[in-house]
Amino acid sequence: MESVNLTADAGHKGPSYFLVFIILGVLTLVEVAVAFIAALPDTLLILILLGLAVWKALLVALYYMHLRFEPAKLWWMVMAPLPLGLILVGIVLIEGW
Amino acid sequence: MSVDAQAQEAHAGAGAGHHEEIPWLRRYVFSSDHKVIGIQFLFMSLFFLVVGGLLAMAMRWQIAWPSSQEMPLPGGGMLPDVMVTDGIMLPEFYNALVTMHGTIMVFFAIMPLLVAVWANYLIPLQIGAEDMAFPRLNMASFWLAAPAGILMLASFWVVGGAANAGWTAYAPLSVSEVYSGVKLGQQLWCLSLIILGFSSLMGAVNYITTVINMRAPGLTWFRLPLSVWGLTVTSVLVLLAVPVLAGGLIMMFFDITIGTSFFQPEGGGQPLLWQHLFWFFGHPEVYILILPAMGFVSDVIANGARKPVFGYHAMVWAIVAIGFIGWVVWGHHMFMSGMTPVLGGFFMVSTLIIAVPSAIKTFNWLGTLWGGNIRFHTPMLWALGFVSLFVIGGLSGIFLAAAPVDIPLHDTYFVVAHIHYVLVGGSLFGIFSAITFWFPKMFGRMMNEGLGKLHFALTFIFFNATFFPMHMLGSGGMMRRLYDPTQYPHLQPQQDTNVFITVCALLLFASQLILVVNFFWSLFRGKRAPENPWQANSLEWSAPSPPPHGNWGGRLPAVHRGPYEYSHPERESDYWLQTDPTGAAPAPAPTTSGG
């Protein structure tokens, strides 16, 4: 099973791994700080924290899992189940209220 | 597009010899050959079909002659006292029968018969691959499914008996021993389904990867047989729905075992959460149980009618559309749960919308038959039976989709009739069509046509006689999962109908003996099958019957056209193999009109 090297130019990826790592670490610190220090209204706080979490998750998916460098078809396939999760949680929440 | 023929020739000589020395155990038991695994699943799930049928017979006996000393359950004396005492079936055992009949039939009979058997057997053959993408994963999939089945059956014999909260296992009945009297049985039920879920996942990963990556040269997406389309979309549904069930089952298992309170109101939990998780899986599951059958039936009907499938592209998009819409309809199982009317309305409309692609498929089958020179071989009869019964089941489904109608009919025999029309009249007829159609390819022998037709005729008659009257019972207010209908005055006038149904159900069960006899007789004594007995087009009919290990003798087939080029006007013979290079100006994709 020989690898299909889809991202032949390792040049631009090399340094970015470390950069992504730094960003991830900083974002984690920011998250903890926001959660404990900032006196924000609950809704805004939750939105900010979720935004930060999604940002971190996207960084991991796009750079560490190389999704940014994969064929578009794979990208679409990977995105497919996300709406399903939103549908499940969204509808049950409407129902639970 | 075309594979270099000379190079193939050169390779064929080298590849022919090395398949001989596979030891027996690795060839037939721990085999990684997709065909052997498919056949293993076939035998396993047919066994569970018989078991599930026996459970249903016991239930029917109780309903027709409830707790009767004159008509004791035959063989009831052999069962332990915790199940049948003095010839009288205990209510707890009846509940376990209801639960296990549903569970076994859905998860261990119909689901593997549709998906595991045929996805394993057909996908590599119909897409022109030598095997699955991950043959060993495939083997693991079977060797997880078998223990899961054993675990499920074993739960009958543990303390407290088998799970008895229904196949939907609604909480808090299922999670509390106080209510159901069953603990270990329900735990085993959860574990068995979690293991089976793993097995299904392994299968689904395999099927999806194989179809995406391993199609033969020239086999574009719109040259795939509809069987492969049905199986692929089904695999996607399995892949995304089963983990949700697994998550729910794990929470249920924790509730029972370590005393968490996910679904227990006493500890703040939400019984409705289980229903949502279950049906979020359960409704895609319904389409898992019908889409492959729709695929097989399309293949068989085109073959029997000797015409291209009417509206091939529409058929494909209908399958895909069902696969999508199937995710937003689960709430129609829960109209009675006190759901917000706004959501109820949403689920009602989305459910009615899903009737559109289903109707597209039905009309296209009729369009395929229209004006065809039909060959009424046994698989064709099953396929026609499928179409007619699926229409009835689909129509009663539309009744139930409408929330105002569903509210009085909910949890009555009307629902039982509906599910059996789509799951037996639909899925199982599709399965029988597939078994009779591909038996020659699987085992290299023809099945007996006379016995096959007799089996079809009797099954068709007794199926309708069994399940059609249930619509009336349900409208008359007979509740499903009812232990003793004679206890209710309003059901007394219908007791004769119940007796009639039980007699027909017993005859329906007995008719299946014909299939068993035909199956095993043909397996050993049937006429040798030629490579292409039905004069069909798709790739598997270019391989020997049965295909050898590696299917194609070392040379992958090259595909020149779609799978439904029957009765092409410019050809003498009325079929045109996908691999046939003659007349091959780059062939058009399958026509969208039946002409």
Add this chain to the structure above:
Amino acid sequence: MSNTTAAALERPTTGPGSGFGVYNMKLGMWVFLLSEVMFFTALIGAYIILRFTNPGHFAEPGVVLNVPLTAANTFILICSSVTMVKAFAEIEAGNQRGLRMYLAATALLGILFLGVQAYEYSKLVHEGFVPAAEFYAALGRDGAGAVEGGPLYGATFYTMTGFHGAHVTIGVLCLLFTTVMAFRGRYTAANHGGVEIMGLYWHFVDLVWIILFTIVYLI
């Protein structure tokens, strides 16, 4: 000529419009990860729903759970992700030594994460924070006053983090296997699919933790 045919038979991804241009193992891993997404959707979704419908069962962040410790643990997992991706980069460049070093480092960091989680669990259980509804008696980190939150807190916490921990455990076992294979010289610059799919799984586990850390510990 016959060589190319043999290769095509092993991995027939060709044909017009066929295939995603991704080799089987990698595509299979992605497909599997999709089902994992749905699995965690069920667990996390249940948590969100139970939390919205029973807010009284959940304590303020930091009252029961040890956030600084887990933030450090999150950092450990992020470190393991960067070592994993470095391992992949090294073997892509054909550097065996770098591959072995980074793989071993990743496995060690994974084990460290599990160790911290085990410590966290034992502390929490001592403080009365348990999944069973009957025995739930979490007094919080200051150890005084009334019981914080309710049994759903314990149940959802242990289910989500526990299944994540199980995934890490499986990942560590696979990493150890991959490391052994790397020491035996199994992977080359041209053939390192095993490292790549190992990485996909490991990063996915990291990704799940990022989400879990936020919604379980911080919100």
